[in-house]
Amino acid sequence: MTPHALLAEQDDATLMLRVRDDDCEAFAVLVKRHQKMLLNFFARSGVQYDYEDLVQQTFLRLYRYRDRYVATAKFTTFLFLLARQVWIDELRRRKRHERLVAGLSAEPKPEYIDPVAADASASGEMDLKRALDVLPEGLRNVVELGVYQDLPYAEVSKILGIPLGTVKSRMFNALAKMRAFLEEK
Amino acid sequence: MNFQAHMDELTLADAAAFRALAGRLRAMPEREPSEGLTDRILAAVDAERNRKRPRFRAPSPWWGIAAAAALVAAAFLFYAEGPSRGVLVATASDPASGLTWLAANQETDGTWSPSKHGGAEVYRPALTALSALALDRDGRSESAARVDRACAALVAMQGADGTFGGSGRACLYNHAITAFALATLYPRHPALRPTLERSLAFVAARQTAQGGWDYEPGSEGNAAITAWQVRALACAEAQGFDAAKTPLRKGLRWLRDSARDDGSIAYHRDSSAHSDGLTALAAYALITAGKDFPGLSELGRHVAGSLREAPDASATADCYRDYAKVLAFESAGASARAEAVRRQMQAYQKAAQPDQWGSVGGKLYTAAFAVLSAR
Numbered sequence: 001m002t003p004h005a006l007l008a009e010q011d012d013a014t015l016m017l018r019v020r021d022d023d024c025e026a027f028a029v030l031v032k033r034h035q036k037m038l039l040n041f042f043a044r045s046g047v048q049y050d051y052e053d054l055v056q057q058t059f060l061r062l063y064r065y066r067d068r069y070v071a072t073a074k075f076t077t078f079l080f081l082l083a084r085q086v087w088i089d090e091l092r093r094r095k096r097h098e099r100l101v102a103g104l105s106a107e108p109k110p111e112y113i114d115p116v117a118a119d120a121s122a123s124g125e126m127d128l129k130r131a132l133d134v135l136p137e138g139l140r141n142v143v144e145l146g147v148y149q150d151l152p153y154a155e156v157s158k159i160l161g162i163p164l165g166t167v168k169s170r171m172f173n174a175l176a177k178m179r180a181f182l183e184e185k
Numbered sequence: 186m187n188f189q190a191h192m193d194e195l196t197l198a199d200a201a202a203f204r205a206l207a208g209r210l211r212a213m214p215e216r217e218p219s220e221g222l223t224d225r226i227l228a229a230v231d232a233e234r235n236r237k238r239p240r241f242r243a244p245s246p247w248w249g250i251a252a253a254a255a256l257v258a259a260a261f262l263f264y265a266e267g268p269s270r271g272v273l274v275a276t277a278s279d280p281a282s283g284l285t286w287l288a289a290n291q292e293t294d295g296t297w298s299p300s301k302h303g304g305a306e307v308y309r310p311a312l313t314a315l316s317a318l319a320l321d322r323d324g325r326s327e328s329a330a331r332v333d334r335a336c337a338a339l340v341a342m343q344g345a346d347g348t349f350g351g352s353g354r355a356c357l358y359n360h361a362i363t364a365f366a367l368a369t370l371y372p373r374h375p376a377l378r379p380t381l382e383r384s385l386a387f388v389a390a391r392q393t394a395q396g397g398w399d400y401e402p403g404s405e406g407n408a409a410i411t412a413w414q415v416r417a418l419a420c421a422e423a424q425g426f427d428a429a430k431t432p433l434r435k436g437l438r439w440l441r442d443s444a445r446d447d448g449s450i451a452y453h454r455d456s457s458a459h460s461d462g463l464t465a466l467a468a469y470a471l472i473t474a475g476k477d478f479p480g481l482s483e484l485g486r487h488v489a490g491s492l493r494e495a496p497d498a499s500a501t502a503d504c505y506r507d508y509a510k511v512l513a514f515e516s517a518g519a520s521a522r523a524e525a526v527r528r529q530m531q532a533y534q535k536a537a538q539p540d541q542w543g544s545v546g547g548k549l550y551t552a553a554f555a556v557l558s559a560r
Contacts, residue, residue, distance in 0.1 A: 022234070024227070024230075024231075027227070027230065028223070028227055031223050031226050031227065032223055035218050035222055035223065035226070036215070036216075036217065036218055039216055039217075039218050039222075040215050040216055043216050050434065050435075050438060051216075052218065052219060052222055052225075052431075053396070053434075053435060053438065055218070055222065055226070056222075056225060056226050056229055056394065057394075059226045059229075059230065060226075060229055060230060060233060060394055063230045063233060063234075064233070093442055128209055128210065128213060129213065132210070143210070146187070146188050146191075147188055147207045147210055147211065148210065148211065150187065150188060151187070152186065152187045153186045153187060153188075153191065154186070164186070168186075168191055171188070171191060172195070175202075175203040175206055175207070176199075178206060179202055179203070179206060182206075
């Protein structure tokens with residue numbers, strides 16, 4: 001078995017400990033293992049065309065903050081904490097950009113064609129995507145982490161910095177809103 | 186507790202409906218990472234690792250003096266040593282004289298020699314590329330033949346790493362302008378393809394994690410070189426070079442995030458200095474290269490709108506700045522403002538004012554930029 005294959009069998013926490021010692025191969029395994037999960041996290045958060053940039057920024061932060069990771073914490077919790085901070089920074093930049101652009105021109109903006117959304121439309125899932133899109137940020141985050149990532153609510157609570165009870169109420173409200181949206185359709 | 190346990194606490198009807206909804210959400214198609222994503226992430230981390238610097242240990246007044254001197258030097262280094270007096274050979278309203286002068290001064294090997302015309306020899310690749318671009322605007326066959334020879338010379342200059350000569354910042358400067366020229370000339374010179382591909386590979390390799398480019402490691406990018414690289418990438422992408430797509434998107438993002446509320450763009454993001462030339466160059470790149478991205482063209486017009494036609498009374502002739510302003514105003518649909526800049530260029534030339542960057546490109550700079558600024 002090659003050294004790379006051996007690394008690929010190790011769990012996230014072990015790999016992170018190796019990354020702390022500047023093991024590039026271990027970092028590469030973590031990137032390959034989690035990049036798709038992060039990509040879809042950002043894509044479902046409402047990023048249009050630059051979600052791969054945000055994935056890259058998240059891994060860069062992971063590298064910068066590797067010393068802060070302690071093996072007692074679940075790796076995905078640590079990674080989502082970083083991803084959420086990247087997303088918050090992106091939202092700030094986006095708001096600043098929208099404020100700059102607002103009212104600058106009446107010229108219609110070209111529509112971005114999202115290939116996955118187009119697939120969703122073809123398979124009749126567009127309404128479901130819209131139902132998710134109309135959720136406020138706070139509710140959508142809970143669905144992302146609790147449903148898509150199937151994280152324990154205690155982890156969701158840590159990542160979002162909200163009490164466990166709030167995770168439960170937000171989850172209920174999010175699903176109820178989506179259900180109502182879909183029933184109206 | 187997780188989602189399933191939470192559902193067990195709800196009424197049967199709610200739990201069934203929410204479980205079905207969650208099942209549908211999980212069944213929605215997911216995006217796949219692009220083929221090169223892992224490599225890009227690892228390259229960005231590698232660059233981060235290489236940026237490590239020794240710890241700052243002993244504060245000393247000399248550090249402050251050295252930093253101040255470095256800042257002053259950096260402000261001028263993009264164009265080298267500063268103003269020099271140059272004889273002007275073309276005006277934006279009379280490009281023919283510039284074309285004639287450029288044609289008469291091409292070397293037998295197809296290049297143009299900056300040192301013969303008041304510029305710095307180290308920038309021969311960039312000035313050959315700019316001169317070729319200027320001659321390419323001329324429809325005559327003899328000019329086309331000269332552009333062919335210039336292209337052959339640029340191909341011959343390229344090294345194995347995709348660059349065109351010079352070291353340090355001169356290497357990056359030469360490469361940025363030459364890559365743009367190659368991408369522009371490619372449709373009429375398809376033999377440039379392998380040269381352009383190697384050049385694009387170098388562009389992608391030198392992009393910072395933040396999406397910009399700079400001369401030295403340790404910076405997230407500077408507006409001057411980033412704007413040129415974005416122009417080169419947009420041109421290449423429009424001609425079907427897929428390798429340009431991702432670096433272009435990231436470069437545009439860097440320019441977008443560098444625009445300040447008043448529309449200006451500085452050399453470095455954290456700089457408080459204002460530069461009309463860089464603001465104009467970035468505006469043009471955002472308007473033209475960003476046309477397929479929501480909001481970027483509008484932002485580019487906002488950036489262009491922050492520029493004045495006339496520079497400060499104390500400003501000196503600056504063909505680079507005025508060329509960029511003409512491009513910015515024309516692309517923003519403000520032709521009257523572009524025309525005012527052309528008149529200003531002409532006034533500088535009539536007054537034989539020394540150009541701000543004469544020591545970089547000498548008469549080659551003024552001739553090429555005048556032709557490229559013409560209507």
